Amino acid sequence: xxxxxxxxxxxxxxxxxxxxxxxxxxxxxxxxxxxxxxxxxxxxxxxxxxxxxxxxxxxxxxxxxxxxxxxxxxxxxxxxxxxxxxxxxxxxxxxxxxxxxxxxxxxxxxxxxxxxxxxxxxxxxxxxxxxxxxxxxxxxxxxxxxxxxxxxxxxxxxxxxxxxxxxxxxxxxxxxxxxxxxxxxxxxxxxxxxxxxxxxxxxxxxxxxxxxxxxxxxxxxxxxxxxxxxxxxxxxxxxxxxxxxxxxxxxxxxxxxxxxxxxxxxxxxxxxxxxxxxxxxxxxxxxxxxxxxxxxxxxxxxxxxxxxxxxxxxxxxxxxxxxxxxxxxxxxxxxxx
Amino acid sequence: xxxxxxxxxxxxxxxxxxxxxxxxxxxxxxxxxxxxxxxxxxxxxxxxxxxxxxxxxxxxxxxxxxxxxxxxxxxxxxxxxxxxxxxxxxxxxxxxxxxxxxxxxxxxxxxxxxxxxxxxxxxxxxxxxxxxxxxxxxxxxxxxxxxxxxxxxxxxxxxxxxxxxxxxxxxxxxxxxxxxxxxxxxxxxxxxxxxxxxxxxxxxxxxxxxxxxxxxxxxxxxxxxxxxxxxxxxxxxxxxxxxxxxxxxxxxxxxxxxxxxxxxxxxxxxxxxxxxxxxxxxxxxxxxxxxxxxxxxxxxxxxxxxxxxxxxxxxxxxxxxxxxxxxxxxxxxxxxxxxxxxxxxxxxxxxxxxxxxxxxxxxxxxxxxxxxxxxxxxxxxxxxxxxxxxxxxxxxxxxxxxxxxxxxxxxxxxxxxxxxxxxxxxxxxxxxxxxxxxxxxxxxxxxxxxxxxxxxxxxxxxxxxxxxxxxxxxxxxxxxxxxxxxxxxxxxxxxxxxxxxxxxxxxxxxxxxxxxxxxxxxxxxxxxxxxxxxxxxxxxxxxxxxxxxxxxxxxxxxxxxxxxxxxxxxxxxxxxxxxxxxxxxxxxxxxxxxxxxxxxxxxxxxxxxxxxxxxxxxxxxxxxxxx
Numbered sequence: 032x033x034x035x036x037x038x039x040x041x042x043x044x045x046x047x048x049x050x051x052x053x054x055x056x057x058x059x060x061x062x063x064x065x066x067x068x069x070x071x072x073x074x075x076x077x078x079x080x081x082x083x084x085x086x087x088x089x090x091x092x093x094x095x096x097x098x099x100x101x102x103x104x105x106x107x108x109x110x111x112x113x114x115x116x117x118x119x120x121x122x123x124x125x126x127x128x129x130x131x132x133x134x135x136x137x138x139x140x141x142x143x144x145x146x147x148x149x150x151x152x153x154x155x156x157x158x159x160x161x162x163x164x165x166x167x168x169x170x171x172x173x174x175x176x177x178x179x180x181x182x183x184x185x186x187x188x189x190x191x192x193x194x195x196x197x198x199x200x201x202x203x204x205x206x207x208x209x210x211x212x213x214x215x216x217x218x219x220x221x222x223x224x225x226x227x228x229x230x231x232x233x234x235x236x237x238x239x240x241x242x243x244x245x246x247x248x249x250x251x252x253x254x255x256x257x258x259x260x261x262x263x264x265x266x267x268x269x270x271x272x273x274x275x276x277x278x279x280x281x282x283x284x285x286x287x288x289x290x291x292x293x294x295x296x297x298x299x300x301x302x303x304x305x306x307x308x309x310x311x312x313x314x315x316x317x318x319x320x321x322x323x324x325x326x327x328x329x330x331x332x333x334x335x336x337x338x339x340x341x342x343x344x345x346x347x348x349x350x351x352x353x354x355x356x357x358x359x360x361x362x363x364x365x366x367x368x
Numbered sequence: 369x370x371x372x373x374x375x376x377x378x379x380x381x382x383x384x385x386x387x388x389x390x391x392x393x394x395x396x397x398x399x400x401x402x403x404x405x406x407x408x409x410x411x412x413x414x415x416x417x418x419x420x421x422x423x424x425x426x427x428x429x430x431x432x433x434x435x436x437x438x439x440x441x442x443x444x445x446x447x448x449x450x451x452x453x454x455x456x457x458x459x460x461x462x463x464x465x466x467x468x469x470x471x472x473x474x475x476x477x478x479x480x481x482x483x484x485x486x487x488x489x490x491x492x493x494x495x496x497x498x499x500x501x502x503x504x505x506x507x508x509x510x511x512x513x514x515x516x517x518x519x520x521x522x523x524x525x526x527x528x529x530x531x532x533x534x535x536x537x538x539x540x541x542x543x544x545x546x547x548x549x550x551x552x553x554x555x556x557x558x559x560x561x562x563x564x565x566x567x568x569x570x571x572x573x574x575x576x577x578x579x580x581x582x583x584x585x586x587x588x589x590x591x592x593x594x595x596x597x598x599x600x601x602x603x604x605x606x607x608x609x610x611x612x613x614x615x616x617x618x619x620x621x622x623x624x625x626x627x628x629x630x631x632x633x634x635x636x637x638x639x640x641x642x643x644x645x646x647x648x649x650x651x652x653x654x655x656x657x658x659x660x661x662x663x664x665x666x667x668x669x670x671x672x673x674x675x676x677x678x679x680x681x682x683x684x685x686x687x688x689x690x691x692x693x694x695x696x697x698x699x700x701x702x703x704x705x706x707x708x709x710x711x712x713x714x715x716x717x718x719x720x721x722x723x724x725x726x727x728x729x730x731x732x733x734x735x736x737x738x739x740x741x742x743x744x745x746x747x748x749x750x751x752x753x754x755x756x757x758x759x760x761x762x763x764x765x766x767x768x769x770x771x772x773x774x775x776x777x778x779x780x781x782x783x784x785x786x787x788x789x790x791x792x793x794x795x796x797x798x799x800x801x802x803x804x805x806x807x808x809x810x811x812x813x814x815x816x817x818x819x820x821x822x823x824x825x826x827x828x829x830x831x832x833x834x835x836x837x838x839x840x841x842x843x844x845x846x847x848x849x850x851x852x853x854x855x856x857x858x859x860x861x862x863x864x865x866x867x868x869x870x871x872x873x874x875x876x877x878x879x880x881x882x883x884x885x886x887x888x889x890x891x892x893x894x895x896x897x898x899x900x901x902x903x904x905x906x907x908x909x910x911x912x913x914x915x916x917x918x919x920x921x922x923x924x925x926x927x928x929x930x931x932x933x934x935x936x937x938x939x940x941x942x943x944x945x946x947x948x949x950x951x952x953x954x955x956x957x958x959x960x961x962x963x964x965x966x967x968x969x970x971x972x973x974x975x976x977x978x979x980x981x982x983x984x985x986x987x988x989x990x991x992x993x994x995x
Contacts, residue, residue, distance in 0.1 A: 038913065078640030085825065131500075131816035135637040149635050156448075156824060158634050176826040178636060182817035187500065196950035203942040211935055246886050248947060248955045252892065252962065259896070259936040263903065266932040273773060294899075294906045300896035301902070305841030307893050312840055314833035316493075316826075317888055324892070 039289045043336060044281045044344065050337035054226055061233015068236050073243035073319075074148035076190050079185035080133050083176040084141055089115040102140035113315060117176070124183045132178045138263070145172045193247045197228065200254055212265055213353065215346040220261045223339035225255045227330045234326050245320035253327025256302070260295060260335035266290050268340070280348060284340050292336075299332045322350030369919045370986035371913070372979055380979055383971065384866065390873040393476040393485040399432065399471035400451035401460060403614040405440035405604075410465040412440045414642035423461035425443030429454045440860055444473055459580070464770075471632075488875045491883035491957055496827035497631040499816035502600070504624045508952040509596040509812035510541075513584060516697065517543055517567065519718035521582065524563040530556045533577065544569075547572070553578045591623060595698060598814030601626055601715075603807045607642050626814070636821050643816075647742040649799070654735035654776055655684040662892025675739060676772045685773070687739050691728055699805035699953055701798035704790060710798035711788040714805065721785035729782040733925050737776040740808050741769060775802045817865030834887035841891045842868065845898055853905050857993035859980045860901040863972040870968040871961065880964075882955030895964025899936070900973035904929040905995060918990040933974065937966050 074081050092109050095118055104122065112119040122133060142148070150168040160171035183361070201221055209217035228250055233241055233356045267287040275283055306328065308320035341348035388522050404420065406412050417436055420443075424431060430442040431454065445451040451470060459468045461588040463928060476489045492499050514537045519534050521543060533546040545560075547553040557569055557580060565589040570581045584592070601618060610614040617629035633639050655672040666676055677683050697713040716724055728736070779787045792798045821829075845864065871890060875882055908925030916924065941963060948959035985993070 077431060079518060131819050134819055134821075135640060138637070139636070149637075158823065170608035174825055175634065175821070175823045177823060178819060178821035180819035181817070182503075182815075184503075185818050192950055196946050200946040202944050203946060206938055207939060208959065213667070229700075243960075244955060245888075248885060248958050249625060251943055251947045251950075252889075255940035255962075256896065258939045258943070259899065261940055262936045263932055266935060270928070289541065292904075293909075294902050297852070297902045297906070298896070298899040301845050301890070301898050304844045304848065305837075305891050305895035309837045309843060312833055312837040314890075316830065316884060317837075318418055318831075320885065320888055357827075 037294055040285075041289055041292075042285055044285050044341065045294055045305040047337065047344070048340035049281040050341065054230075054334075054338060057233065058229050059228065061229050061236065066231055067249065068239070070236050070242040073241045074121065074124075074179060074181050074186070075244040076185035076186045076193075076242070078181045079165070080137060081179040082134060083112055083117065083178075083187050084120075084138075085117045085176050087170075087172045087174075092118070094144075099137075099140055099142050102139060102143065103138060107137075110187045124186070127350075128137075130195070131180050134178045138175055138178065142171070142173050142187070146293050147171055147173070161244045186314070189244065189295060189327055196251065196273070197254070199224070200251060204254070204258055208262070208265075212269060213348070214354070215348045216265050216268075217345050218346060219339045219343035222342045223261055223331075223334040224254050224257055226334050227253055228336050229325060231323060231326050235323070240322060241319055244318055245317065246323045249320045249323035250327065252324060254329055256324075256328060257331025257334060259340040260298070260331055263294060264288055264291050264335055264340060265343075266361070268343075269353050272350055280350070283350075284344060287306045288336055290339060294331045295332060295336065299328055301329050335352075370922050370982045372982045372986070375592070376975070377979060380975060383870075387866070387870045388696045389480075390485055390848065390877045391688050391869045393474065393480050393876060394487045394872055395572055396475040396477070396487070398472040399444040399475045400448045401442055401444045401471050402451060402455050403440060403442050403467075403471045404458065404462065405467045405469070405609065407609050408465055409426065409466070412436065412466065412733040416462070416466070417441055418584065419461060420458055420790045421881070423457050423783070427453065429458040429728065430739070440481070442471075444944070467609055467612045469612040469614040469708070472840060481717060486876055488877065488882045489879045489955065490831075492827075493822050493879045493884045493954055494630060494827055494831050494882065494887075495506060495631055496822050496824040497629065498636050499818075499820040500628040500630075500639075500643070500816050502604075502626045502628060502643075502814050502815045504596045504626070505813040505815060505822055506593050506596065506602055506624055509592055510584070510589065511537075512812070513592050514541075515565070516544055517582065517584070521545060521560065523718040523722065525556060525559055528555075528563070529989075530557040530559050532556060541583065543581045544572075544574070545582060547578050547580070550578050553580060556580060568925075570722040573863055577754040593806055596807070597626070598803075599623060599806045599809060600812065600814050602803045603647055604628060604643060606647070606807065607645060611639060625817075632824075634821075634823065636819065639857075644814075645742060647693075647740060647808050649696060649738045649805065650736050651692070652685045652739060654737050655686045655691060656734060658684060666989075675737070675773045678814055682738065683773050685739070685774060686988050690736070691720045691723045693725070696773070696805060696809040699802045699809065703787075703793065705792070709790060711790050712793045712798050712802045713786065713788050714803065715786050716784075718785075724787070725782060725784050728779050732779050732781065735778050736778050737773050738805065740772045740774045741803055753895055755762065755890060768956070779800075783790070783865075789811050791947040797858070799900040830884045830887075834884055838868075838887060838894065842894050845894055849901070850897060853901075853995055855984070856901075856905050856908075856981070857975050859984075860973070862904045862978045862980065863901065864894065864897055867965070867969050867972040868894065868978060870972065871964050874963070874964050874968065880960050881957055882961070883954040885954045886957030886961040889958040889961030889966060891963060893969060895967065897942075897969035897973060900933045901970060901977060903933055904977070908993070908995060912993065912995075915937065918985070918993045920991070922981060922985060926974070929973065937970055943964050 037234070090109065096107065096109045099109065099120065106123055108121040110119055111117060113237045122137065125255060127131070142160070146240050147162050149171065150159045150161045158174055159168040161168050201224060203218045204224070205221050231250055231253060235246065264287060267290055268284060271283045272289050275286070278286070303325065304323055306325050309317060310325060313321055397698070404412055420441065421434070429450055433447060435442050443454065445454060454468055455468055463467065476485060476487065495805055518537055520536050525532050531548065531552055533548060535543065535545050545556060547556055553571070560569060560580070566585050567582040567987065568585050572579050572581050597620065599622060603616050608618055608630065609629065611630060611633065612632045613633055615631055617627065619627045621627050628643065630639055654671070655957050658669045658672060660682065663672070663674055664682060664974070665667065668684070672684050672685050675685050676684050695717050697717050698713065700713050702711055702713055703709070704711045767976065768877045775789060777791065788802065792801065808849060842864070845862045850862050851857070853860060871893065902926050908921045910922035911924050912918065944959050944963045944966065948956055948963070
């Protein structure tokens with residue numbers, strides 16, 4: 032089986048102005064959204080408390096909210112999480128020093144309507160509760176699924192460190208590509224990566240998807256993936272520059288992209304296949320992560336064709352730049368004036 | 369053409385066979401077990417083991433296997449019912465000095481364990497448990513240190529007969545010493561520089577009076593921070609032991625943070641209560657007028673009390689407090705310059721030093737005891753482990769005082785601010801003692817700044833869903849590759865399977881933590897690992913299209929694709945390494961599986977598939993390739 036039986040001869044380079052327009056538009060929309068709406072930061076970044084519980088029967092959100100209000104959790108945000116038996120409660124970060132006590136208090140408040148108190152529970156088994164003096168321990172009607180508390184200082188740090196991590200990754204890549212290829216290629220690939228990150232972030236902002244720590248990790252993985260794609264094209268460009276005696280820069284770029292096109296499509300397909308499996312089957316916790324990667328893989332595939340190579344062309348790459356022997360001399364010439 | 373030398377196949381086998389071997393432990397399930405560890409100085413040894421076996425035998429509980437190692441004893445049982453019964457029996461038999469924790473133990477056969485074969489180490493998000501990130505309040509520790517120096521400054525100025533007006537801590541930081549005139553200030557400076565060199569002095573003037581502004585030197589400040597952290601680590605380790613958790617983790621992170629992980633713990637409120645407890649030290653004189661034996665058998669004389677010594681013996685102390693842990697500034701293990709024996713150096717604050725001087729001066733030749741005290745506040749539970757309620761319907765809390773004499777040395781000389789305890793058996797004993805002394809010194813406040821608790825049901829869901837998505841993603845890719853590349857696809861599928869096995873083997877062997885994002889990393893690797901094969905196979909097709917012979921196409925395909933694959937993977941690896949350095953816990957897990965996956969996939973997808981392809985096509989005339 033072959034998707035592209037014949038060598039394609041698509042003139043990608045002639046589309047580069049259109050592509051620049053499309054990309055620019057997407058990035059501008061993304062940035063505007065990022066500025067106006069911002070990102071829907073999860074508690075990893077904002078700090079706060081999150082409790083996920085599952086009831087033994089359906090519950091009404093209003094009822095849970097009322098109970099929490101009575102327990103002085105006025106600022107609690109209550110919502111269903113998947114089914115009508117699963118509830119997620121969020122509290123914003125508080126400035127006072129109650130900190131981690133809050134999450135324990137929240138669990139207590141959720142159990143209170145059922146008059147149950149946590150008893151000793153076995154590892155790996157459901158939580159056991161008692162409902163008063165002398166009663167036998169039974170499975171709690173409110174089961175704690177997850178508790179997260181993040182202090183405001185941790186969140187702030189994470190935002191800084193996350194931004195720095197992205198910058199470090201980009202610099203590392205810049206250096207490696209410049210060393211293995213040439214500085215124009217390094218800039219081309221980094222521009223493509225920034226393009227991918229901005230569009231992914233923009234989409235997360237536009238669709239108001241939660242931006243959590245796993246999503247940040249996914250974006251760093253997107254950087255890795257998209258680069259992978261770009262490098263494959265660049266590798267072919269380098270080879271063709273040395274091999275093809277005729278043809279100008281644009282033709283060589285076109286030929287290279289066309290030659291690697293089947294591989295680009297196939298790898299994106301297999302990666303998207305597994306990501307879809309992760310998206311559908313991986314569960315709620317991993318949902319945002321899978322979403323970011325899916326967006327990133329699609330955008331990354333596009334950018335390695337329509338962004339990275341045109342940037343290299345725009346920076347004025349020539350055949351001489353890619354010749355292994357002459358390369359050093361060419362470098363010096365550039366350095367002299 | 370396209371033949372591999374034998375050594376290459378041998379090399380492959382040398383990777384594949386151990387890979388398979390170390391992945392195998394993950395196939396065995398887990399046995400319910402009980403893990404027994406000693407609290408503080410108590411150790412689990414053969415005699416304890418005998419007691420345990422006897423208690424279980426009398427209770428009619430049968431165990432499958434017992435093992436004893438440096439950390440404690442482990443017993444395995446057939447089912448959870450016997451496990452629970454055994455836990456109760458053992459807890460009753462061993463009492464408070466041993467932790468009896470329920471645990472799930474890998475059912476790996478002995479021959480595998482003996483060569484280091486263990487299952488993957490699952491993160492808390494997969495097996496459930498509590499993760500706390502705690503931060504030592506360095507500012508608080510600094511404030512306390514300054515408060516202490518206020519006392520030290522006063523007493524050293526007084527001792528040197530230097531007149532001063534006031535000594536006080538400035539709220540914005542630093543200690544202000546006010547003098548009547550410049551002459552006094554100069555003699556004050558001389559004294560302070562001599563007695564308290566860790567303070568930095570600056571001349572200032574306030575309300576027409578000359579003052580010295582003393583601040584703690586950065587180097588000293590660093591030591592205070594380090595001390596505060598060490599102290600809290602020790603205290604937390606001791607308390608975690610009492611939580612009865614199998615495989616707890618207490619780990620330093622950065623210069624002021626501590627990670628505490630308690631697998632399987634569900635009652636976070638109780639965990640916080642225990643971790644937040646404080647310990648103190650009390651120094652008392654040993655009662656040497658009364659006979660220990662008669663106190664043990666008949667009655668304890670008034671004004672004295674029997675204490676348990678850390679070494680298991682009993683000791684009679686005078687109840688009157690000499691000074692407490694609040695006066696202890698530092699305790700460090702070291703080697704004595706003269707005798708060369710292990711010692712513990714203790715530093716007291718001004719108040720403690722004054723008392724110490726007075727008491728030791730009067731009691732040369734007598735013994736002084738240091739008692740470690742911890743107040744336990746816990747929910748009262750009945751015999752079945754259920755909380756007991758009062759009339760108002762809330763839980764009954766009981767407070768228990770745990771007291772233990774950690775050392776009782778003879779006073780050789782009049783002591784002051786700094787002194788040392790000698791006569792210790794080994795440097796490790798000195799270190800133990802220093803740790804306990806420090807844990808009981810006035811603690812730097814510590815605060816939980818992050819909590820992540822995963823309940824058992826979510827942990828199980830995470831494992832199930834993670835496993836399912838790996839499996840389905842894997843199958844989808846297999847089908848795709850088979851349909852698209854036929855025989856070559858089948859070879860790629862085999863390589864992909866091997867890759868998965870190798871990832872599991874590496875994770876197991878190095879006991880890297882597998883988290884849910886880590887599972888996602890494996891899924892992603894599955895998708896990306898075929899990339900190398902896609903690159904190679906597309907190249908081979910291209911060569912065939914260009915009119916090359918099948919053999920030459922295989923050769924050129926692999927050759928040309930190699931540098932591309934390496935370049936592409938190295939850059940992904942850069943991103944993964946950055947991720948590893950940036951991330952905490954779960955994110956690190958993702959970076960780890962991604963990195964391992966990238967490296968193993970290069971092996972399987974390039975070397976592995978080439979080996980098989982060479983076996984199939986190599987060294988003969990081939991008309992067509994099944995690609």
